[in-house]
Amino acid sequence: MQRVAPEPQDFDRVLSSMCTEPHPAAREAAVRFLATNPGDPGTYQEIAALEERAVEGLGDIAGLSEPEGYVASGGTEANIQAVRAARNLARDAGGVPTKTDAPTVVAPESVHFSFQKAADVLDVELRTVPVDDDYRADLGAVEAAVDDDTVLVVGVAGTTEYGRVDPIPELAAIAHDHGALLHVDAAWGGFCLPFTDHAWNFAHAAVDTMTIDPHKMGQAVVPAGGLLARDRSTLDALAVDTPYLESTSQATLTGTRSGAGVASAAAALDELWPDGYREQFETSMADAEWLADALEDRGFDVVDPELPLVAARLPDDLFSNLRDAGWRVSRTASGELRVVCMPHVTRETLQAFVADVDALRA
């Protein structure tokens, strides 16, 4: 094989990603801890201490003063683990045999595809229900889908396609009325929502578990997802014994884990919470509104941004032309262009993008 001599990632025209150029402090911390494994805390004690700090920081953001949880490989792992914990707790409680035999998860159809993955992996049924006219979970539809087999209800706080926030307190009430847990997927939205009026976190509602990812709007390096739980028992439901390690059990889905991700999450939280994240949110939100206005002015149908994410219906040939011009853009399931205003997406980038929209229209 030949030597690897590639160029580093160029984010100039990346409008489709929910990851971003990490903050310099996060990058520096990642480089220092590249060779550590928080999955073996007995051997790698420094990184284990940093993970505790990162989880505390995530708890501050999510309204939980004594958070349980860990820095996961990403939102997919955190979502899978939330489903797994709910399934295992229902099984171990044993009170309702049907929950053991046919556990189901109820979620709006706007839920991330990682819940499809979780359903396959964990052998549970994912029951998705329609959203309302503004792309939020329809409470009547959720209520109708929940039954005695339901172990978990999922609400999304910042959907992947439209950046919408489901009615979390109401979803929690429905879940708990039926003996199920309530999980909030704030993987992307969690670092924006503290600066809005939404009721989305552990302090606002009877939330049991949450996904909140430092490596998205939190500006940490990949891989740094976050799983938070209100109760220790949730983590205990995930633990397996670890015979040859100096620690005695492990609640994570993966075994060896990235110290770089953990250290960078701790560093980013130290550096940016709350003022840096507030400033970034305000900048990104203003940029998203600017882009939405610019596309609307040009006659395209635009979904009004609630968080820094713009969806707009562009003709297929224009979408193709933009891709050919080097723009990394993606589409919603129903075909709209989707632009995620991450920290690396500046106003200048969006101005260049809109100029190309003008130049490349048929």
Add this chain to the structure above:
Amino acid sequence: MQRVAPEPQDFDRVLSSMCTEPHPAAREAAVRFLATNPGDPGTYQEIAALEERAVEGLGDIAGLSEPEGYVASGGTEANIQAVRAARNLARDAGGVPTKTDAPTVVAPESVHFSFQKAADVLDVELRTVPVDDDYRADLGAVEAAVDDDTVLVVGVAGTTEYGRVDPIPELAAIAHDHGALLHVDAAWGGFCLPFTDHAWNFAHAAVDTMTIDPHKMGQAVVPAGGLLARDRSTLDALAVDTPYLESTSQATLTGTRSGAGVASAAAALDELWPDGYREQFETSMADAEWLADALEDRGFDVVDPELPLVAARLPDDLFSNLRDAGWRVSRTASGELRVVCMPHVTRETLQAFVADVDALRA
């Protein structure tokens, strides 16, 4: 929160880890790709190309000229995915209903605890069977445990506790006689075994899937595990749709993934396969034999090393004294000291360790 200003990991006295100080070329590649996501290959095309090179390199080592697979977060993910693929393929084949209702995995009791995790996550039964007097899978016991419900038989090529290699060709024959697949866990051993006479890989036996981790003896940074499969259908059995990404399906367990791990795996393989890995194996093996002899000379019971891993029975108080002196050491389930001769463990380190054994004996 205060600023993060920790010292980087010091590997000087770490004898317990299966991770190591990465090769400089691997570290450099990781730093360059810290901000990429191979889980979104449409957006991050450069890292997707590097992943193909890494998988090809792993195939070269494992005797597979057209390998299917990917760079996983680690051995745990790769092992979970191998079990998941076997379970899903049996379910989708549908020919043997019992395999769907009560899928079981048969493995020697020397198997890594990630298979316990896989059993819990995937809701399959893990049936572990005794090993022989030399810590290898007992073929009679495996044969007796396999039945119509068995979807997978696991063999270990380099066990976590004693570095032993199970009789892979014979295990493959037993598995296939019962319509099950054969998985080889070479997470740690895979980068040593090419330089031995063992029959362990896809060219030696009818192996279906394998775990082989660049971030262990491969000297890549964490997280870089490896999952290999002989057939494309194995990966297809893991795929879920990805509505908003530019790619259309995803076979990995995690979603967003570490470009650093992928790039460093490709770089390490470029740099070290085969001569660098051979040299490292020979050095590590000579060091392991030196340590085994030194401990045996001092009257301790030593398990003769077959790969660069030494297990020896030390008195409890000596073990505690060594830990108090700053040595990071761990024990097997039956209590032996376990020293993994990773690349960062030099002869000088082992000499210092043995000097402390002498000094700290009661």
